[in-house]
Amino acid sequence: MKPPSLTLGVEEEYQVVDPDTCLLHPYITRVLQDGRITAKGIKPELHQSTVEVGTEVCENVQEVRGEILRLRRAVTQLAGQHGLAIVSSGTHPISCWTDCQITPMDRYLGLEEDLQDLARRNLIFGTHVHVGVEDRDFLIDTMAAARYFLPHLLALSASSPFWMGRNTGLQSYRTVVWRPFPRSGMPPAFITWADYEHLVSTLVGAHSMEDPSKLWWDIRPSHFYPTLEFRICDMGTRVDEVVCLAALIQAIVAKMWKLRRDNLTFRPYSQALLQENKFRAARYGLEGNLIDLGKGREVSTRLMIEEMVEFVDDVVDDLGSRADVAYVERIFEEGTSADRQLRVYKEEGDLKAVVRHLIEETRQGCCGAPASRARPSSRPRGRGRRAPASSTPLRQRAGRGRSRFDCQEQGTHAPGD
Numbered sequence: 001m002k003p004p005s006l007t008l009g010v011e012e013e014y015q016v017v018d019p020d021t022c023l024l025h026p027y028i029t030r031v032l033q034d035g036r037i038t039a040k041g042i043k044p045e046l047h048q049s050t051v052e053v054g055t056e057v058c059e060n061v062q063e064v065r066g067e068i069l070r071l072r073r074a075v076t077q078l079a080g081q082h083g084l085a086i087v088s089s090g091t092h093p094i095s096c097w098t099d100c101q102i103t104p105m106d107r108y109l110g111l112e113e114d115l116q117d118l119a120r121r122n123l124i125f126g127t128h129v130h131v132g133v134e135d136r137d138f139l140i141d142t143m144a145a146a147r148y149f150l151p152h153l154l155a156l157s158a159s160s161p162f163w164m165g166r167n168t169g170l171q172s173y174r175t176v177v178w179r180p181f182p183r184s185g186m187p188p189a190f191i192t193w194a195d196y197e198h199l200v201s202t203l204v205g206a207h208s209m210e211d212p213s214k215l216w217w218d219i220r221p222s223h224f225y226p227t228l229e230f231r232i233c234d235m236g237t238r239v240d241e242v243v244c245l246a247a248l249i250q251a252i253v254a255k256m257w258k259l260r261r262d263n264l265t266f267r268p269y270s271q272a273l274l275q276e277n278k279f280r281a282a283r284y285g286l287e288g289n290l291i292d293l294g295k296g297r298e299v300s301t302r303l304m305i306e307e308m309v310e311f312v313d314d315v316v317d318d319l320g321s322r323a324d325v326a327y328v329e330r331i332f333e334e335g336t337s338a339d340r341q342l343r344v345y346k347e348e349g350d351l352k353a354v355v356r357h358l359i360e361e362t363r364q365g366c367c368g369a370p371a372s373r374a375r376p377s378s379r380p381r382g383r384g385r386r387a388p389a390s391s392t393p394l395r396q397r398a399g400r401g402r403s404r405f406d407c408q409e410q411g412t413h414a415p416g417d
Contacts, residue, residue: 007132024049090160090174090234130227144189145266157233159337171285251312
């Protein structure tokens with residue numbers, strides 16, 4: 001079996017806002033028409049107030065960083081020509097989906113016709129990370145195994161605590177809005193690529209979808225590229241956050257290959273338990289507990305994320321991504337984007353202040369605005385006690401012992417889906 005290339009590609013979905021009203025602005029078709037898509041990798045999305053970007057194929061996370069900076073600068077400048085700004089978060093804190101217009105293109109009008117209000121209310125924004133995996137059998141195995149870490153990634157990326165002017169009480173309300181879409185959420189664990197192809201052919205033959213691009217799972221084989229696409233994450237506000245998530249995702253796939261090479265595989269777990277952890281991550285972010293599925297008990301989400309970082313410790317140096325993975329420590333110290341938004345709202349009592357905060361953070365590091373160090377979160381803790389913070393940074397703790405994750409020899413299967 002040929003090793004995976006582990007190339008990277010990142011797609012981001014930005015909000016187009018009026019900086020005066022702080023509301024979403026239905027302007028993207030005009031922006032693209034006037035700008036004639038002069039910046040490579042920029043395209044419209046379902047709603048006219050959304051613009052999607054996609055990086056070039058990247059060999060490493062350093063190239064990912066350069067591409068994201070290039071694209072954010074380009075979109076910011078393009079929108080700025082019309083007096084608009086860009087926001088990067090999983091939901092808009094104020095705007096209502098009933099006030100937003102669908103982009104008048106065949107693909108999106110067809111989606112609206114098929115899904116009606118499910119499409120119209122889908123006013124959410126995510127970060128999708130592609131990892132190059134050319135061997136289909138290894139891809140399908142990795143898709144099943146990597147589901148375990150999706151709640152960890154969601155908790156780190158949470159950036160959608162507000163919806164239509166309300167504090168939802170969740171860290172990732174985007175997850176809730178997305179749930180009613182057909183063929184979404186946590187995918188089943190396929191045993192072989194042939195099993196996956198059988199599902200696709202059945203759904204296409206039954207006219208449920210035109211092609212596999214309508215499989216909107218949290219992780220899926222890309223229909224267009226030889227990649228495994230991770231779709232679980234809320235839209236990252238800071239560039240550093242997006243690069244950290246891309247580095248972690250690449251490292252997870254690389255570690256799965258290392259296990260395969262050593263004739264080991266990651267133990268599969270019940271989809272019901274994975275869904276439970278996903279809800280906990282969406283509800284509490286970093287401040288709650290996840291279920292340690294190997295031990296069958298609650299563990300601090302922060303500790304679970306630390307163990308994920310240790311799990312990939314023996315591959316990050318080869319990938320050149322140790323410093324980017326270590327940014328997890330910064331997220332622990334300063335909070336997720338959701339934590340920072342809630343802090344601004346607590347201090348200002350104004351959701352427009354939250355939008356202005358998001359405009360500024362989206363610009364930081366890419367448009368002449370210096371990055372600022374946020375204050376540690378004072379937000380009330382969620383369910384369960386927060387694990388005591390270690391005085392030893394993650395980058396020093398990593399590698400201190402063998403990972404406790406359950407692995408098994410190839411050819412054996414633990415109870416799963």
